[in-house]
Amino acid sequence: MTARQEAAAQVAAPAARTRPYLIGVRHHGPALAVAVPRLLDAAAAEVVCVELPADLQPWLSYVSDPSTAAPVALTGAYEDGRLRSYPLADFSPELAAVRWARTKARK
Numbered sequence: 001m002t003a004r005q006e007a008a009a010q011v012a013a014p015a016a017r018t019r020p021y022l023i024g025v026r027h028h029g030p031a032l033a034v035a036v037p038r039l040l041d042a043a044a045a046e047v048v049c050v051e052l053p054a055d056l057q058p059w060l061s062y063v064s065d066p067s068t069a070a071p072v073a074l075t076g077a078y079e080d081g082r083l084r085s086y087p088l089a090d091f092s093p094e095l096a097a098v099r100w101a102r103t104k105a106r107k
Helices: 003-015 030-042 054-063 093-105
Strands: 072-077 083-088
Touching: 030 093, 054 072, 054 093, 083 093
Parallel strands: none
Antiparallel strands: 072 083
């Protein structure tokens, strides 16, 4: 089996499972950022949920816009007075998932 066939088999096996389909993400895992769109395609995902605070959701359309150049970060202020930052780079699996969802939503 070639490396490409092996990679395809590794993507196909989890995608054959029943829904919901969960992709465990190690933040800023470059290999997973490449695999996430393939996994979502193979699973025929209809909805993508990325772990972020709900109040940052309106900003996802800007983050996933093709004209937005990574790295970018979403930052929110919370009731405890602290700021929390969610950095996203081209090698972020979360950004790959959000970009994938935007592309699929347009079709």
